[in-house]
Amino acid sequence: MRALVLAAGIGERLRPLTETTPKPLLEIGGQPLIHYPLAMLKRAGLTDIAVNVHHLADALTRALGDGSRFGISITWAPEPKLLGTGGPLNGLKDFLGTDTFVIANGDTILDLDLTEVISFHRERGALATIVLAHPENLDYYSHLEIDSDARIRRMRLMMQRTPLKYDDFPRQLDEALAAKLASYMYCGVIVAEPAALDLIPVRPPWSLFTSLFGPMVAKGLPVFGWVHRGFMRTLDDLDGYTRLRAEFSAKPPPVPTL
Numbered sequence: 001m002r003a004l005v006l007a008a009g010i011g012e013r014l015r016p017l018t019e020t021t022p023k024p025l026l027e028i029g030g031q032p033l034i035h036y037p038l039a040m041l042k043r044a045g046l047t048d049i050a051v052n053v054h055h056l057a058d059a060l061t062r063a064l065g066d067g068s069r070f071g072i073s074i075t076w077a078p079e080p081k082l083l084g085t086g087g088p089l090n091g092l093k094d095f096l097g098t099d100t101f102v103i104a105n106g107d108t109i110l111d112l113d114l115t116e117v118i119s120f121h122r123e124r125g126a127l128a129t130i131v132l133a134h135p136e137n138l139d140y141y142s143h144l145e146i147d148s149d150a151r152i153r154r155m156r157l158m159m160q161r162t163p164l165k166y167d168d169f170p171r172q173l174d175e176a177l178a179a180k181l182a183s184y185m186y187c188g189v190i191v192a193e194p195a196a197l198d199l200i201p202v203r204p205p206w207s208l209f210t211s212l213f214g215p216m217v218a219k220g221l222p223v224f225g226w227v228h229r230g231f232m233r234t235l236d237d238l239d240g241y242t243r244l245r246a247e248f249s250a251k252p253p254p255v256p257t258l
Contacts, residue, residue: 001099001118003046004088005037007106008054008079013237022056024106025063026241029248032063033235035070035258036109037188042072043256044114046102050095052077052088070258086212087204089197097194103208108188111231111255121191124150124224128192128213132184132225133232142166142209145181146225153181155214169214184225187232231255 011023018026024034034051041049049067051074053060067074075095077088089096100118112131121129130152132144143156143166154173156166190208201211217223231253233244247253 001046001101002048002050002096003041003102003104004050004052004077004092004096005034005041005104005106006052006085006088007034007060008052008057008082008088009107010055010082014235014241017238017241018055020056022053022060023235024060026235028109028235028244029252029255029257031257033109034060034064034106036255037104037106038067038070038072039256039258040110040112040114040189041102041104042070042258044118046114047072048075049073050075050077050088050092051106052079052083054079054082082205084205084207084211086200086206086208089200090202090204093197097197100191100193103190103192105188105234108232108234109255110187110189110228111253112189112228114189114191117189117191117226120150120226121224125222126191126193126224127222128190128196128216129224129226130213131187131189131191132227133187133229134184134227135232138183138185139164141185143183144186144225145178145183146227147177147181150224150226152217152223152225153177155209155217156183157209157214167210167214170218184227187228188234 007024011018025032049072057078142158144152145154147153155169159165159167
């Protein structure tokens, strides 16, 4: 199995820090942020990993190199122009498309046992399995809604916060079914089958959720949600960075690092 770590973002809400340091290299708990998703993948036995880069790409490639000193192999996927969250898949179809693969955000810290997610994914015969969580501030995020079998029946993808507006996949849903669904947020990890790559748009830029996984759900394809109930933090803005550094300094959580 192989993986893609998304690390090309500019990190606008973390300026001025990200004017000189790419977001994935910001320090949390004495480690660059990107070390946490890479360690999660390595612990599950995924050591052949692509990383897409754009903003301050040279700093990232210098910091991680080919990955060998961390016990992994990194394939760099540079983006002279940003390709969106899904666009890297176009150029990595040959790299990822031979087996079940994983997509992980480069700015999320989880104590996730990825092997459990992969087993669940295969047992359910899923085309994709999306790792979910239920934060206190769920309204701040898009809603991914699952039924009692953990199948995602609707994605309510947030288009704007003021006023609140969603783009729903599917647009219409039986009211009785909708009333029974449980809402969660995406927390940065997806397991998918190579057949999902046959459904991607021909040309970037495009979004993983509005252009691939949302339409898959709308078509009734087998997309499932794995609910993670352990540690989860994602880095959004400067205030969040300050709080996260303080949290790790006061009491480091048991999260593997490289």
